[in-house]
Amino acid sequence: MIIDRTFERAEMLEPAINADLLESGVSALSPIANDLDELSQAIESIAEIGDRAISSSTRKLQQRLRRAEPSVTMIGQVKSGKTSLVNAMIGCPDLLPADVNPWTSVVTSIHLSSRPLVDSARAVFRFFEEDEWKRLMQGGGRLGELAGRAGADDDLAKVAAQLETMRTKSLYRLGDKFELLMGQEHKYGFLDAELVERYVCLGDDFETDHDTSTTRGRFADITKSADLYMYRPEYPVDLCIRDTPGVNDTFMMREQITMRAIRESRSCVVVLSAHQAMSSVDLALIRLIANIPSRSVVIFVNRIDELADPGGQANTIAESIRQTIKDHHGPEDAQIIFGSAYWANHALRRNVSNMDPESTQALINWAEAETGEMPEDPSGELSSADVWELSGIPKLFEALSSRVSDTVGREVSDYVARSALNLASSLETSAQLVEGPPRDSNVVPLNRKALPAELDRIEERCKQRIADDFAKIVPEFHERLDRANVGFVDRATSALIKHLETYGELSVWTYDPTGLRILLRTAFQVFSRRSTAAIRKVYDEGAKEVCDLYLRGFGMDPDSFSIEPPAVPVLPPPVFLGQTIALDMNAGWWKRWWRSRRGYRAYAADFGDLIKSETDAMVATLKSDYGSATQEAAMKPLLDFISAQRTILNDLSMRGDVCPEDLEDAGLGDGAKQKIAALSAAKQVLMRHLAPSTTEAH
Numbered sequence: 001m002i003i004d005r006t007f008e009r010a011e012m013l014e015p016a017i018n019a020d021l022l023e024s025g026v027s028a029l030s031p032i033a034n035d036l037d038e039l040s041q042a043i044e045s046i047a048e049i050g051d052r053a054i055s056s057s058t059r060k061l062q063q064r065l066r067r068a069e070p071s072v073t074m075i076g077q078v079k080s081g082k083t084s085l086v087n088a089m090i091g092c093p094d095l096l097p098a099d100v101n102p103w104t105s106v107v108t109s110i111h112l113s114s115r116p117l118v119d120s121a122r123a124v125f126r127f128f129e130e131d132e133w134k135r136l137m138q139g140g141g142r143l144g145e146l147a148g149r150a151g152a153d154d155d156l157a158k159v160a161a162q163l164e165t166m167r168t169k170s171l172y173r174l175g176d177k178f179e180l181l182m183g184q185e186h187k188y189g190f191l192d193a194e195l196v197e198r199y200v201c202l203g204d205d206f207e208t209d210h211d212t213s214t215t216r217g218r219f220a221d222i223t224k225s226a227d228l229y230m231y232r233p234e235y236p237v238d239l240c241i242r243d244t245p246g247v248n249d250t251f252m253m254r255e256q257i258t259m260r261a262i263r264e265s266r267s268c269v270v271v272l273s274a275h276q277a278m279s280s281v282d283l284a285l286i287r288l289i290a291n292i293p294s295r296s297v298v299i300f301v302n303r304i305d306e307l308a309d310p311g312g313q314a315n316t317i318a319e320s321i322r323q324t325i326k327d328h329h330g331p332e333d334a335q336i337i338f339g340s341a342y343w344a345n346h347a348l349r350r351n352v353s354n355m356d357p358e359s360t361q362a363l364i365n366w367a368e369a370e371t372g373e374m375p376e377d378p379s380g381e382l383s384s385a386d387v388w389e390l391s392g393i394p395k396l397f398e399a400l401s402s403r404v405s406d407t408v409g410r411e412v413s414d415y416v417a418r419s420a421l422n423l424a425s426s427l428e429t430s431a432q433l434v435e436g437p438p439r440d441s442n443v444v445p446l447n448r449k450a451l452p453a454e455l456d457r458i459e460e461r462c463k464q465r466i467a468d469d470f471a472k473i474v475p476e477f478h479e480r481l482d483r484a485n486v487g488f489v490d491r492a493t494s495a496l497i498k499h500l501e502t503y504g505e506l507s508v509w510t511y512d513p514t515g516l517r518i519l520l521r522t523a524f525q526v527f528s529r530r531s532t533a534a535i536r537k538v539y540d541e542g543a544k545e546v547c548d549l550y551l552r553g554f555g556m557d558p559d560s561f562s563i564e565p566p567a568v569p570v571l572p573p574p575v576f577l578g579q580t581i582a583l584d585m586n587a588g589w590w591k592r593w594w595r596s597r598r599g600y601r602a603y604a605a606d607f608g609d610l611i612k613s614e615t616d617a618m619v620a621t622l623k624s625d626y627g628s629a630t631q632e633a634a635m636k637p638l639l640d641f642i643s644a645q646r647t648i649l650n651d652l653s654m655r656g657d658v659c660p661e662d663l664e665d666a667g668l669g670d671g672a673k674q675k676i677a678a679l680s681a682a683k684q685v686l687m688r689h690l691a692p693s694t695t696e697a698h
């Protein structure tokens, strides 16, 4: 059931913000928009040359371009200023509640549209399913699970008690609706700060608020995700920005959800607080980003306005961050940007003169370090434009722009360019039909009536090849994972025994699971390389066989005619390897677990069980996320490709011998030469948008 509240209120908030600043900040994203426009024009010219069959395909490609929505996930320590930064990036300094209290408890996706929104919801909040919620509550989230596995019964009891308080609060806030709400969603036709606050923030002081209809955080503990939709004409392209709960969230209840958000977005911004930076190393955070390629990560050191000498301290902070990431095998080459959401939001609100004196002092210090100049306009006032520039937000957009074009932008462009090139090839074939019988060649001709059956055979062969390849690659992957897992448990257990023999039972022993993560990551990388190469080979061979049908069926020139294979799907990074496991928590329960055991045997057996249950879960996630899931993912582009070719070849083969009406239909009667020239120009453009790695492949 969907509760639709679309009509409660229709106005979206639009505070008197300085939209020019936002526009100049996000202008860094323009190259992506230009790429998409260029592709769109090339497709349009193909549509103009082609007939009706082509136009339905070109419409679909245009739609795909319009719907391209790259996403960026913001992650970081609690209170580093993720939400404040998001507010600045979306040009609504007060939309998402950012404060010491409340804290973000829900992954919130803000969908920014560069085109006006028509009749669609502005806010959609989804609640947990009942069983999911029960699992979280009764199992105590990851924290409870860990406490349970580590045998820390008293900790588990503490977690359970805290959760019970939370559940009671939820019941109190939600009343008898509680169970009815599970699995539901709430949709609204408007968006404002108060609405968002009701769903996405938890806080310590909320239970004192007795107003049951609009209380802050009223739905927050049962909300699983929030999707907000905004029209932002300042944005040259659509973009989705995801705000997430702080990594060291109390119950780690949302760890899985945050990891899923990172996995889905191809870029992520790690927000650190300048005064903590990485001095107090947050390993949970590093684990989370360790499995993402450096190219996809931007580190934003926020709150530099709180530093006494940001200009002087920045280099030291950057070095220490790099060292920490390197020490923990994370993405050490990630770009680091310094800034302040506080400055950005003041600039947007046009009230830079109201900033804290200390913050202003820090700004001046930072300006001198960055530009060598004072950020003042001729009247001696701080200028919003300078403050905005110094806030780091425009730099952040620049960094994101290149990442987005390299990842999602490139994938969309590549997909569209390939499909459009194949449409262009079909038009060339139409032209060949018009020009007359194929020229002499040593190609064995093929009756056009046989084309559909030939295509079916190609499809079957490709499917079979993928199945055969994966029948080898997947078991090898599983074997490698299992070997890593068993080897790790064995090594850890013998290290434990050695420790017991040397130091006895009273001295606490710890063991770092980084080694296991690295082995599992290597297994993933080997799998990724092998499966990608295998899929690419099958796609290339399939495209070559399809190309052959054109050569034989229509006498196309083998030197100039080609069919583009579909793009190989990109594997999402193995973010789940960063999941917290009991060995990561060696400070607390681990010590207690250790102390509560007596006797070598008890240690070894219990330890084996504990580690195995933790690492087995990690290995199982890897197996289910990749392996045969990758095989399935490889099928879709292949089937789409064959289906598009089926439409084209059916259409071409039905034309049979050319008669004057066909000439008109094909749009290649009069002025054919001009059209061929236009087609070749469009093809040139499309070729530029093919992703380099895949163009190299053939």
Ligand SMILES: Nc1nc2c(ncn2[C@@H]2O[C@H](COP(=O)(O)OP(=O)(O)OP(=O)(O)O)[C@@H](O)[C@H]2O)c(=O)[nH]1
Residues within 6 Å of the ligand: 076, 077, 078, 079, 080, 081, 082, 083, 084, 085, 097, 098, 099, 100, 102, 103, 104, 105, 244, 245, 246, 247, 302, 303, 304, 305, 306, 339, 340, 341, 342, 343
């Ligand atoms: N001085 C200063 N304060 C900031 C800045 N960014 C955020 N804050 C403050 O830090 C506190 C936390 O900010 P949030 O944006 O809620 O931080 P968050 O990372 O989203 O916090 P959680 O969601 O709880 O993890 C608030 O009081 C903000 O006003 C900044 O750049 N400078």
Ligand SMILES: [Mg+2]
Residues within 6 Å of the ligand: 082, 083, 084, 098, 103, 104, 243, 244, 245, 246
């Ligand atoms: Mg937040």
